[in-house]
Amino acid sequence: MSSRGSSVSNAKNADQFKQSFREEAREILVDLEAALLELNADRSDAELVGRVFRALHTIKGSGSMFGFEALAAFTHNLENAFDEVRNGRLEVSAELIDLTLASLDQIRDLLEEREGGADAAACDQLLRRVRALAGLGPSPQASATPAGSQTSAATLPQPGGERVRSWTIRFAPGAETLATGANPLLLFAELRELGGLAVKASMEMLPPLRELDPERCYVAWEMVLATAQGRDAIRDVFIFVEDSCELAIEPIEETDSLGPSAADATALALKEPRAASGGRRTYDKPDTAASLRVPAAKLDQFVDLVGELVTVQARLAELAARRDDAEVAAVSEEIERLTSSLRENSMNIRMLPIRATFEKFRRLVHDLARDLGKEVELTVDGADTELDKTVIDQLGDPLMHLIRNSMDHGIEPRAQRLACGKRAIAKIHLSARHSGASVLIAVSDDGGGIDAEAVRQRGIEKGLLSPDAQIGEAETFALIFQPGFSTAKQITDVSGRGVGMDVVRQRVESLRGSIEVASKPGAGTSITLRLPLTLAIIDGLLVAVGEACFVLPLATTLECIELSAEDIAQANGKHVAHVRGEIVPYIRLREHFGITGRRPGLEQIMVVETGEGRFGFVVDQVLGDCQTVIKSLGRIYRHVQAVSGATILGDGRVALILDPERLVQDAIKAAGRIPGSGPRGHPAPSAEDLRPRYGVRAKA
Amino acid sequence: MGIAFETREEMTMASLDGLVDISSAAELKGQLLTAVDSGKPLRVSLEAATYLDVTVVQLLWAAEKMARASGVAFGFDGTIPAPLLAQLAEAGFTWVQSSVVAG
Numbered sequence: 166m167s168s169r170g171s172s173v174s175n176a177k178n179a180d181q182f183k184q185s186f187r188e189e190a191r192e193i194l195v196d197l198e199a200a201l202l203e204l205n206a207d208r209s210d211a212e213l214v215g216r217v218f219r220a221l222h223t224i225k226g227s228g229s230m231f232g233f234e235a236l237a238a239f240t241h242n243l244e245n246a247f248d249e250v251r252n253g254r255l256e257v258s259a260e261l262i263d264l265t266l267a268s269l270d271q272i273r274d275l276l277e278e279r280e281g282g283a284d285a286a287a288c289d290q291l292l293r294r295v296r297a298l299a300g301l302g303p304s305p306q307a308s309a310t311p312a313g314s315q316t317s318a319a320t321l322p323q324p325g326g327e328r329v330r331s332w333t334i335r336f337a338p339g340a341e342t343l344a345t346g347a348n349p350l351l352l353f354a355e356l357r358e359l360g361g362l363a364v365k366a367s368m369e370m371l372p373p374l375r376e377l378d379p380e381r382c383y384v385a386w387e388m389v390l391a392t393a394q395g396r397d398a399i400r401d402v403f404i405f406v407e408d409s410c411e412l413a414i415e416p417i418e419e420t421d422s423l424g425p426s427a428a429d430a431t432a433l434a435l436k437e438p439r440a441a442s443g444g445r446r447t448y449d450k451p452d453t454a455a456s457l458r459v460p461a462a463k464l465d466q467f468v469d470l471v472g473e474l475v476t477v478q479a480r481l482a483e484l485a486a487r488r489d490d491a492e493v494a495a496v497s498e499e500i501e502r503l504t505s506s507l508r509e510n511s512m513n514i515r516m517l518p519i520r521a522t523f524e525k526f527r528r529l530v531h532d533l534a535r536d537l538g539k540e541v542e543l544t545v546d547g548a549d550t551e552l553d554k555t556v557i558d559q560l561g562d563p564l565m566h567l568i569r570n571s572m573d574h575g576i577e578p579r580a581q582r583l584a585c586g587k588r589a590i591a592k593i594h595l596s597a598r599h600s601g602a603s604v605l606i607a608v609s610d611d612g613g614g615i616d617a618e619a620v621r622q623r624g625i626e627k628g629l630l631s632p633d634a635q636i637g638e639a640e641t642f643a644l645i646f647q648p649g650f651s652t653a654k655q656i657t658d659v660s661g662r663g664v665g666m667d668v669v670r671q672r673v674e675s676l677r678g679s680i681e682v683a684s685k686p687g688a689g690t691s692i693t694l695r696l697p698l699t700l701a702i703i704d705g706l707l708v709a710v711g712e713a714c715f716v717l718p719l720a721t722t723l724e725c726i727e728l729s730a731e732d733i734a735q736a737n738g739k740h741v742a743h744v745r746g747e748i749v750p751y752i753r754l755r756e757h758f759g760i761t762g763r764r765p766g767l768e769q770i771m772v773v774e775t776g777e778g779r780f781g782f783v784v785d786q787v788l789g790d791c792q793t794v795i796k797s798l799g800r801i802y803r804h805v806q807a808v809s810g811a812t813i814l815g816d817g818r819v820a821l822i823l824d825p826e827r828l829v830q831d832a833i834k835a836a837g838r839i840p841g842s843g844p845r846g847h848p849a850p851s852a853e854d855l856r857p858r859y860g861v862r863a864k865a
Numbered sequence: 866m867g868i869a870f871e872t873r874e875e876m877t878m879a880s881l882d883g884l885v886d887i888s889s890a891a892e893l894k895g896q897l898l899t900a901v902d903s904g905k906p907l908r909v910s911l912e913a914a915t916y917l918d919v920t921v922v923q924l925l926w927a928a929e930k931m932a933r934a935s936g937v938a939f940g941f942d943g944t945i946p947a948p949l950l951a952q953l954a955e956a957g958f959t960w961v962q963s964s965v966v967a968g
Contacts, residue, residue, distance in 0.1 A: 343887055343920050350956050352921065366922075366957035374898060374927035379890035384919055386957055
């Protein structure tokens with residue numbers, strides 16, 4: 166490799182490793198923030214203190230290793246402060262938590278190396294306050310020592326009496342480690358902060374000079390560490406190189422202190438031949454070996470390709486059906502089976518638990534509670550519920566606005582709560598659960614509830630309702646999501662401009678979701694977002710109405726029953742069917758979409774489960790199941806609500822993918838004369854006419 | 866700062882100065898090969914060096930092995946600064962000290 170080519174490659178590698186560090190550090194910061202907020206709730210929890218300390222220590226040490234010197238120096242001060250806490254010389258206080266949280270924001274800026282960098286004055290002030298609080302002396306500069314510094318008295322981890330154990334550590338950095346600009350020697354300084362360390366370099370893997378690539382790392386190290394810390398703390402030191410190195414951490418023996426026996430063990434271990442695995446290094450990273458970090462863009466590309474494959478497979482199936490050839494049919498079926506498995510697997514890869522999204526709101530609730538002078542506890546349920554990464558990425562803003570709204574308008578001031586006989590500490594509850602092909606995400610509070618009459622009056626003032634409009638509570642609450650709608654008497658820094666809830670509505674609609682509001686005066690409000698599990702590929706049922714084809718999501722479809730002329734006559738003109746004793750209202754797609762042509766004598770009702778209950782969609786014919794790649798309809802059709810996209814069929818035709826939830830809501834909306842219109846080509850029926858037909862449910 | 870090789874009549878003298886790291890590794894390898902191939906004793910002076918990274922230590926170790934195998938004398942010349950020696954010892958590179966041939 167030429168020198169120039171080599172340096173370009175090194176720079177690229179270094180950037181990749183820096184990016185990798187950033188990604189890991191972001192996750193650690195999220196965990197750190199959660200630990201701090203938990204610690205704020207239970208300030209005597211030593212385990213949480215240790216968690217905070219270790220996270221700071223890791224960010225500092227690894228930051229230095231990857232060239233984030235300013236970040237490392239800044240974090241070093243926080244680490245020292247929490248070392249004081251660990252050693253009982255400093256108590257956890259609201260001030261320490263707030264200062265550390267504010268410092269995390271600065272660390273994030275330092276991590277991203279944003280234009281203009283972090284606010285140096287703010288960093289300096291924060292450090293001064295942290296150091297003053299921790300009794301660490303006044304000079305941030307004096308303490309802003311990068312991680313490579315030698316062990317200081319403040320960071321020695323073993324207070325007297327702790328059990329010390331000796332560990333052998335075998336560490337072989339990846340071959341490219343040095344070319345990325347990382348310096349593995351800094352890790353030894355970090356290990357020394359955990360306890361006594363003896364190091365021996367092993368040069369066994371070095372090739373002869375002539376064959377040696379000068380930029381590769383061939384050296385491995387064998388170390389013995391005597392420390393009171395456990396395996397996890399030792400592993401944390403290697404967290405940012407763990408994926409690219411060989412690492413084995415094994416205990417030797419326990420001793421009472423860093424005394425002679427530890428030193429003996431060190432000497433003994435370093436004299437021992439290499440592990441009993443015939444000279445091959447052992448691997449000790451079961452956790453990381455089982456997972457792989459992949460850029461989201463690559464994953465999206467993969468899913469797109471699977472989508473294309475599904476479309477081609479549909480063409481093959483169509484072709485096989487037309488040809489009377491058993492061999493082609495067999496191959497087609499096999500391809501279909503494999504494509505289906507591939508699709509399911511690729512979809513599963515994109516599914517993420519919503520935990521990280523929920524957890525990040527702890528900080529928001531903490532900060533808002535402080536700013537608003539309210540005491541609020543955030544509880545979370547169903548954080549392991551998984552949904553598509555694309556959906557999760559879009560959820561942050563809506564949830565933030567809902568929480569801000571609850572905190573500002575929903576939750577009453579402390580005195581008012583006490584006067585109502587409520588707990589002084591208010592509660593906001595985030596929950597997630599699956600419901601068919603949807604996931605339900607709710608933000609609930611135990612505040613004062615929505616004043617429906619005030620909403621109605623505001624709706625009239627804004628011209629959204631006529632003064633004599635008769636609408637139910639659910640429809641009234643729906644008004645709060647209209648642009649510029651607010652009943653707040655005062656605009657605050659937090660909310661009141663009528664923007665946030667509009668953002669919620671827009672974002673949820675763009676995800677093909679829906680919103681339900683339930684509120685009880687004096688008891689609180691619960692806002693539920695119903696969102697699709699995935700936005701890419703679904704299992705569908707292909708149906709025909711006249712010449713048109715539609716796809717219904719299989720996950721929401723319960724069954725298919727026949728609708729004869731006799732059934733229609735028995736219903737006395739109402740759009741309802743009797744399904745095993747249950748009355749199921751239905752929507753005839755032919756009428757809904759204004760499709761002309763003659764109705765067949767025997768129609769089919771596709772019974773689906775929606776948030777509004779069971780509904781039927783009447784179609785001419787059910788063509789069968791199909792894997793459906795969802796293609797966007799584009800900006801021109803973005804306001805078409807009942808259709809969630811389109812798909813290309815095997816014969817090249819386009820089928821619209823129906824959104825049963827929206828279809829039903831449209832019908833209900835039309836029935837109730839809520840702002841909106843009736844089915845296309847038909848005047849909107851009166852609420853009285855259609856309410857029994859579609860079974861509108863008011864939620865309260 | 867950097868590396869300098871001086872070919873004398875009786876030996877080759879390599880001097881490493883200041884912080885020497887991966888950016889000089891390719892050049893150092895070439896110079897070490899030339900020096901060993903010349904068959905003259907190779908002396909390396911670390912007197913002015915303040916920091917050697919792993920790539921440099923690897924090259925010096927491999928050069929010593931090659932020199933010995935070729936019957937070429939190899940050694941570190943002069944006094945190695947205490948901070949550098951400590952740094953090398955902390956990284957487990959204790960062989961450097963044992964290869965010092967003249968104080």
